[in-house]
Amino acid sequence: xxxxxxxxxxxxxxxxxxxxxxxxILMILYYAFTTPDNRFTMxxxxxxxxxxxxxxxxxxxxxxxxxxxLCLLLSYPLAMILNGLKIxxxxxxxxxxxxxxxxxxxxxxLAWQMLLSNNGxxxxxxxxxxxxxxxxxxxxxxxxxxxxxxxxxFMILPIYNSLVRIRTEVIEAARDLGANDIIVFFRIILxxxxxxxxxxxxxxxxxxxxxxxxxxLLGGGKVLLIGNVIEQSFMQGMNWNLGSGLSIVLMVFVxxxxxxxxxxxxxxxxxxxx
Amino acid sequence: MVKxxxxxxxxxxxxxxxxxxxxVLVVLSFNNSKSRVNWGGFTFDWxxxxxxxxxxxxxFYTTIFITLTSAAIATVLGTLAAIGISAMRRRGKxxxxxxxxxxxxxxxxxxxxxxxxxxVKFTRLGMSTVLLAHITFNIPYVILNVLPKxxxxxxxxxxxxxxxxxxxxxxFYKIVWPDIRPGVFSGFLMAMTMSLDDFSITYFTKGxxxxxxxxxxxxxxxxxxxxxxxxxxxxxxxxxxxLLLIMNYRSREDTVTERRS
Numbered sequence: 061x062x063x064x065x066x067x068x069x070x071x072x073x074x075x076x077x078x079x080x081x082x083x084x085i086l087m088i089l090y091y092a093f094t095t096p097d098n099r100f101t102m103x104x105x106x107x108x109x110x111x112x113x114x115x116x117x118x119x120x121x122x123x124x125x126x127x128x129x130l131c132l133l134l135s136y137p138l139a140m141i142l143n144g145l146k147i148x149x150x151x152x153x154x155x156x157x158x159x160x161x162x163x164x165x166x167x168x169x170l171a172w173q174m175l176l177s178n179n180g181x182x183x184x185x186x187x188x189x190x191x192x193x194x195x196x197x198x199x200x201x202x203x204x205x206x207x208x209x210x211x212x213x214f215m216i217l218p219i220y221n222s223l224v225r226i227r228t229e230v231i232e233a234a235r236d237l238g239a240n241d242i243i244v245f246f247r248i249i250l251x252x253x254x255x256x257x258x259x260x261x262x263x264x265x266x267x268x269x270x271x272x273x274x275x276x277l278l279g280g281g282k283v284l285l286i287g288n289v290i291e292q293s294f295m296q297g298m299n300w301n302l303g304s305g306l307s308i309v310l311m312v313f314v315x316x317x318x319x320x321x322x323x324x325x326x327x328x329x330x331x332x333x334x
Numbered sequence: 335m336v337k338x339x340x341x342x343x344x345x346x347x348x349x350x351x352x353x354x355x356x357x358v359l360v361v362l363s364f365n366n367s368k369s370r371v372n373w374g375g376f377t378f379d380w381x382x383x384x385x386x387x388x389x390x391x392x393x394f395y396t397t398i399f400i401t402l403t404s405a406a407i408a409t410v411l412g413t414l415a416a417i418g419i420s421a422m423r424r425r426g427k428x429x430x431x432x433x434x435x436x437x438x439x440x441x442x443x444x445x446x447x448x449x450x451x452x453x454v455k456f457t458r459l460g461m462s463t464v465l466l467a468h469i470t471f472n473i474p475y476v477i478l479n480v481l482p483k484x485x486x487x488x489x490x491x492x493x494x495x496x497x498x499x500x501x502x503x504x505x506f507y508k509i510v511w512p513d514i515r516p517g518v519f520s521g522f523l524m525a526m527t528m529s530l531d532d533f534s535i536t537y538f539t540k541g542x543x544x545x546x547x548x549x550x551x552x553x554x555x556x557x558x559x560x561x562x563x564x565x566x567x568x569x570x571x572x573x574x575x576x577l578l579l580i581m582n583y584r585s586r587e588d589t590v591t592e593r594r595s
Contacts, residue, residue: 065502070418070430073411073473077433080470084448085436091451138348141341155578156349161531162574163356163567166551170559171355171362181358209351262439270441273533277555287443294447294538304451307444314441 091304104305113289113306120286121313123200124268127207131215131264132257134208139219140249153220157213169206169277176202176278198280206274214263222256223249258321266314286310356571363564380565387562393545394566396461397530400546404468405525411469412476412525413518417510419477420484438474445471446538459541467539468532472525479521483514523581 095101107113142153160168175182176197183193196202226249234244272287286306293303363381367374384390419430437445449470453463487510495505533548540549551563 066421067418067426069414070422073415073418073477074430076411076470076473080449080452080466081433081436084445084452087451087455088444088448134348137344141345144341151582155582157352158527159571159575159578160352160356161527163359163571164548164551165531166533166548166555167359167559167563167567168355170555171358174358175354209355212348212352266439266441270443272443273552287441290443290447294450300451303447307447310441311444314439314444318439 088304088307091301092308093305094301096301101301104301105308107302108306108309112284113286116284116286116289117309117313119200119283120269123204123207123285124265126204127211127268128215128261128265130204130208131212132261134212135215135219135260136257139216139223142216142220143223154217157216161213165210166273166277169210169274172206172209173197173277176205197278198282200279200283202278203275203283203285206278207268207271210271210274211264211267214267215260218256218259218263219253220256222253226252262318262321265317269314269317270310359564360568360571362561363568365561380561381569384562384565387560389545390550390560390562390566393547393550396544397546397548400461400465400468400536401526401529404465404472404529405522408469408472408525409476409518409522412473412521413480413514415473416477416480416484416514420481420487434474434477437471438478442532442534443538446535449535450538453539459539461541461544463539463541464536464544464546467535468529471532471535472529475524475528476518476521479524480514480517483517484510487513519581 092104093100093102095103108117174180176194177183178193178195178197183195186193196205230252231244231248234248239247270287272285272291275283275285275288287310290303290306290310293299293306297303364376364378365374366377366379415430419427422430446467449463449467450459453459453466457463492505492509495509496502500508531548533552536546537549537552540546545553547563547566551559554560554563
């Protein structure tokens with residue numbers, strides 16, 4: 061009886077889910093499978109095979125993959141160093157990585173645009189030290205750079221959280237039994253942080269795959285991602301059916317990549333990001 | 335020794351990577367030149383003209399209104415939902431958590447578009463549609479912050495309180511609330527951060543003539559950002575820094591108890 065009463069607390073949320081999560085998805089499905097005059101069609105979905113769309117999708121997948129790998133390579137050692145600092149207040153670590161988000165991300169990306177530009181600060185510094193300048197702006201590499209910058213916290217925090225949770229006794233026990241650093245890392249630390257790594261990968265890969273602002277800013281309009289194609293079909297081309305169709309394709313890729321990641325972990329719970 | 339040195343160096347590099355652009359924006363907010371590349375001397379002018387710029391101040395008020403309102407509503411709905419979900423059986427729990435993950439894991443752009451398609455069908459895009467959209471993507475963050483605290487809670491104490499004649503509300507306030515409070519607060523904070531930093535979903539669900547700071551920045555990107563925007567961002571960043579420092583200091587006790595358990 062009491063349990064039922066408590067379950068009822070979720071009532072408003074259930075209504076909310078139906079109204080603002082399920083219904084919108086049905087709407088996008090409807091648009092994706094119809095023509096502007098409401099007839100059924102598969103054309104919107106199949107238009108992903110058009111060279112320009114397909115190229116954008118492939119490029120998005122490639123850049124998102126590069127960004128995820130870079131984030132992982134940067135974050136894992138960082139999380140281990142942070143964990144090694146033995147800071148009592150874990151919230152302080154979270155704080156350091158969340159704080160930049162309070163400055164609008166487009167302005168921060170814009171600042172990188174200034175820093176990286178041909179006569180920007182970084183090149184001036186490089187040149188004073190006798191190096192030749194770099195010109196990565198308006199290339200896919202710049203877009204990856206921006207993505208890594210923007211999404212790095214989403215990789216660091218889950219890995220750090222799962223590292224903190226490992227009890228030192230476990231590692232000491234392994235050492236007492238004769239394991240060296242390498243064995244401890246591969247047999248104890250890595251498996252125990254896998255769930256953090258997986259949530260990190262998902263938290264970085266999905267936004268990287270679907271972003272359109274970063275490519276706009278750092279790609280200089282030359283890097284067309286699938287997100288840009290969708291955005292343009294809604295805001296410029298006014299072809300909502302096409303945009304919905306491509307969104308569905310994108311959604312399928314997101315779901316597929318998550319299913320792939322989940323099939324490679326035994327743990328179903330995953331690690332919360334914060 | 336060498337290992338320590340390398341570690342320090344790596345930390346500093348990552349820290350620079352994260353905070354260098356912020357430093358650039360802060361410097362620009364004091365730059366007495368409309369150009370982004372030249373340093374024209376130190377000035378406070380942008381901080382003064384900021385408060386006279388109606389368009390920026392309007393966008394600022396809109397942003398604050400949407401951030402606070404959506405985070406508050408999402409916190410109430412999300413906390414209630416978490417309480418409900420924690421009382422559910424396995425099956426119901428799994429379904430609810432799955433549904434909660436949808437807006438969290440779905441691409442921003444798809445969430446934005448799907449909500450827009452819904453809104454244009456039934457109403458007109460405006461401020462309220464942005465608010466609804468923000469609440470929608472904020473609730474999951476609250477739930478995911480509150481739920482773990484509820485799971486660690488003993489059912490029996492609450493039931494005992496009821497048996498001893500406490501009203502459910504009183505029992506909730508005395509027994510459940512103290513334990514979930516840190517989760518509720520961090521959920522609220524998360525929701526605020528996400529709402530403040532959101533661009534894509536706002537961009538698709540807002541009506542014409544309504545601007546939050548991020549959509550305003552997006553439209554300004556092509557014709558050049560007004561220096562006042564840097565000034566405002568600097569102020570906001572400082573406020574966030576101070577607020578988070580205070581909260582960090584105050585939540586110290588919670589962290590200690592958490593570690594022990």
